[in-house]
Amino acid sequence: MRDTVRAVWELTRLSWSADRARLLGAAALMLAAAVAQPLTALALGVLTDAAVAGEAARAGWTGALAGLLMIVAFVGAHFAHVLYMELGDKAFLRLDRELIGLSNGSEGLEHHERPEYADRITVLRQELSRVSTSGMTALMSGLSLMCGLVITVVLLVELSPWLLLLPLAAVPPLLTGRYAESLMGERRRRAAPHTRGAQHVLELTGDAATAKELRVLGMRDFVQDRHAEHWRAATRLLWGGETRAVLVRIAGQLVFASAYLAGTLLVVREAVAAERTVGDVVLAVVLAAQVSQQVSGVVALLQELQRLSRTLADLRWVRALVGRREHRGGQPPAEVPARLSGGIRFRGVSFRYPDREKAVLDGVDLWIPAGSVVAVVGENGAGKSTLVKLLSRFYLPTAGTIEIDGTDLRRLPVERWRARITAGFQDFSRFELTAGETVGVGDLPRLGDADAVDAALRRAGAGAVVRDLPSGAATPLGHSLPGGVQLSGGQWQKLALGRTMMREGPLLLMLDEPTAALDARAEHQLFEGYARTARAEGLRNGAVTLLVSHRFSTVRTADLILVLADGRIAESGSHDDLMGRRGLYSELYRLQAEQYRQGPPPGVPGPGGLRQPER
Numbered sequence: 359m360r361d362t363v364r365a366v367w368e369l370t371r372l373s374w375s376a377d378r379a380r381l382l383g384a385a386a387l388m389l390a391a392a393v394a395q396p397l398t399a400l401a402l403g404v405l406t407d408a409a410v411a412g413e414a415a416r417a418g419w420t421g422a423l424a425g426l427l428m429i430v431a432f433v434g435a436h437f438a439h440v441l442y443m444e445l446g447d448k449a450f451l452r453l454d455r456e457l458i459g460l461s462n463g464s465e466g467l468e469h470h471e472r473p474e475y476a477d478r479i480t481v482l483r484q485e486l487s488r489v490s491t492s493g494m495t496a497l498m499s500g501l502s503l504m505c506g507l508v509i510t511v512v513l514l515v516e517l518s519p520w521l522l523l524l525p526l527a528a529v530p531p532l533l534t535g536r537y538a539e540s541l542m543g544e545r546r547r548r549a550a551p552h553t554r555g556a557q558h559v560l561e562l563t564g565d566a567a568t569a570k571e572l573r574v575l576g577m578r579d580f581v582q583d584r585h586a587e588h589w590r591a592a593t594r595l596l597w598g599g600e601t602r603a604v605l606v607r608i609a610g611q612l613v614f615a616s617a618y619l620a621g622t623l624l625v626v627r628e629a630v631a632a633e634r635t636v637g638d639v640v641l642a643v644v645l646a647a648q649v650s651q652q653v654s655g656v657v658a659l660l661q662e663l664q665r666l667s668r669t670l671a672d673l674r675w676v677r678a679l680v681g682r683r684e685h686r687g688g689q690p691p692a693e694v695p696a697r698l699s700g701g702i703r704f705r706g707v708s709f710r711y712p713d714r715e716k717a718v719l720d721g722v723d724l725w726i727p728a729g730s731v732v733a734v735v736g737e738n739g740a741g742k743s744t745l746v747k748l749l750s751r752f753y754l755p756t757a758g759t760i761e762i763d764g765t766d767l768r769r770l771p772v773e774r775w776r777a778r779i780t781a782g783f784q785d786f787s788r789f790e791l792t793a794g795e796t797v798g799v800g801d802l803p804r805l806g807d808a809d810a811v812d813a814a815l816r817r818a819g820a821g822a823v824v825r826d827l828p829s830g831a832a833t834p835l836g837h838s839l840p841g842g843v844q845l846s847g848g849q850w851q852k853l854a855l856g857r858t859m860m861r862e863g864p865l866l867l868m869l870d871e872p873t874a875a876l877d878a879r880a881e882h883q884l885f886e887g888y889a890r891t892a893r894a895e896g897l898r899n900g901a902v903t904l905l906v907s908h909r910f911s912t913v914r915t916a917d918l919i920l921v922l923a924d925g926r927i928a929e930s931g932s933h934d935d936l937m938g939r940r941g942l943y944s945e946l947y948r949l950q951a952e953q954y955r956q957g958p959p960p961g962v963p964g965p966g967g968l969r970q971p972e973r
Contacts, residue, residue: 380448384498388435388438393509394434395506396506405421447490500663535661697728698900702726703724706758721926723927727918729900734907735920741925751767780861782857782869800856810860818856867904910947918930
């Protein structure tokens with residue numbers, strides 16, 4: 359009950375902040391309708407007695423009053439509905455925007471690794487929309503029911519104290535309704551993983567990228583079966599819970615129905631015995647019917663409020679999990695340097711992802727000089743991308759420190775640090791905006807700067823992608839915009855690279871397998887271009903460039919090559935140094951080169967981008 363009261367308070371406060379005029383207007387209209395309903399019953403009772411007694415004048419004005427009250431009850435509720443539905447839309451928009459901010463506005467990515475978070479987000483996305491409809495209806499109906507019930511109880515007491523049993527008989531339906539909703543809330547939570555799985559399969563069928571594989575692999579029946587399997591599991595849980603909930607609700611309603619019948623018969627008996635008038639019987643029957651409606655309304659209201667309270671409790675849980683927190687290890691904040699004069703140092707850095715036992719990085723000690731171009735290579739799972747995530751402050755090291763010019767990275771305010779870095783990721787985003795905006799969001803203050811976008815595209819070697827579009831940079835991309843053009847994977851990736859190049863003068867440029875969708879020759883040319891640009895930036899502001907690649911030949915020109923293996927720096931040095939040591943780097947390089955032994959002469963990129971080792 360405490361959570362339900364809290365939900366009512368939170369929804370009222372949200373509505374007040376969203377639009378207090380609509381809230382007050384809707385409340386006034388609902389109160390007018392609530393008062394009019396029981397007074398209509400009273401007027402009908404007086405009307406009946408006047409008609410039986412042959413008092414035409416009294417019957418006339420009470421009939422007119424009853425009609426007026428009916429109009430107030432109907433019109434008040436109708437216009438209140440219009441106001442609070444508009445208010446609900448505003449409240450939902452606020453909550454929806456908050457959910458977007460919570461999901462994507464936190465410092466790190468840890469919450470995305472939690473299955474419980476995914477389950478709660480699934481339920482929240484389904485349930486938050488109810489705030490604008492069922493939630494607002496429950497809030498306003500609750501106000502109306504409380505007022506109407508008070509007046510109804512007063513009139514019942516005037517008729518017979520025994521009729522007070524009618525409101526008391528509402529307690530069993532309230533309790534059973536609360537238990538039924540609690541049961542359904544638990545079932546919805548248990549069904550969330552299956553619901554999420556069904557939604558994932560459905561999204562796969564509508565995605566152009568996966569459509570090719572689904573057809574080539576003949577997966578149509580498999581996907582349909584998997585979708586049906588998930589929905590059967592979810593439906594089984596929800597249907598079983600709904601069946602039990604209905605039986606529980608029926609039991610509670612039977613208790614009230616028995617009390618309703620007994621109260622009506624009591625007044626009828628007294629009327630037959632001439633202890634009550636015919637008008638009293640009419641009043642009792644109408645009031646009993648209203649009490650029945652009010653009880654049903656209260657039961658539905660509490661069920662909806664209980665469901666809403668669970669939704670808002672989930673929202674509070676998400677707020678607590680992903681709310682903004684600055685991690686500085688108890689140290690005062692420090693300023694982000696204007697330029698790098700020393701470099702970046704890893705001191706005993708270890709890292710383990712949430713809910714995983716094995717560390718991805720283990721005791722890494724590393725020095726990256728300012729102005730250098732560093733390449734990170736290694737087999738899958740070696741921890742290459744984790745280095746990028748730590749430097750981006752998506753995660754904090756489990757142990758050890760990362761220092762920027764001698765300052766612990768924890769002490770640098772996250773937003774200020776990220777404003778001085780730029781990164782291109784293998785799992786890049788496909789922003790369905792115009793082509794110019796898709797690139798321009800890489801530096802939001804210059805989103806509409808056409809010259810800056812063109813310069814970024816040139817640095818990324820992606821100018822031709824935009825030039826070939828029907829309307830150039832103004833061409834909408836993807837299917838979400840009218841007339842949107844769908845690009846190939848390589849074209850999307852080139853625009854993502856252009857986005858990475860938007861920021862001028864970054865202290866740290868990270869490219870984490872950013873050219874996986876490009877052919878090897880294009881990747882090699884781009885990396886060489888990046889290396890030239892990076893060295894120019896290094897001379898200007900000491901910028902560090904970090905290149906992550908699984909193609910060893912493309913990183914030959916890096917100043918420093920780091921070889922990761924089992925979460926540690928297995929080797930480091932220039933290409934020539936590492937080849938001379940004949941260690942892991944040399945072995946992996948030669949294994950890749952072996953595939954192109956029949957390729958072009960030494961020093962020239964082959965079809966896979968590998969140069970023949972110089973013998």
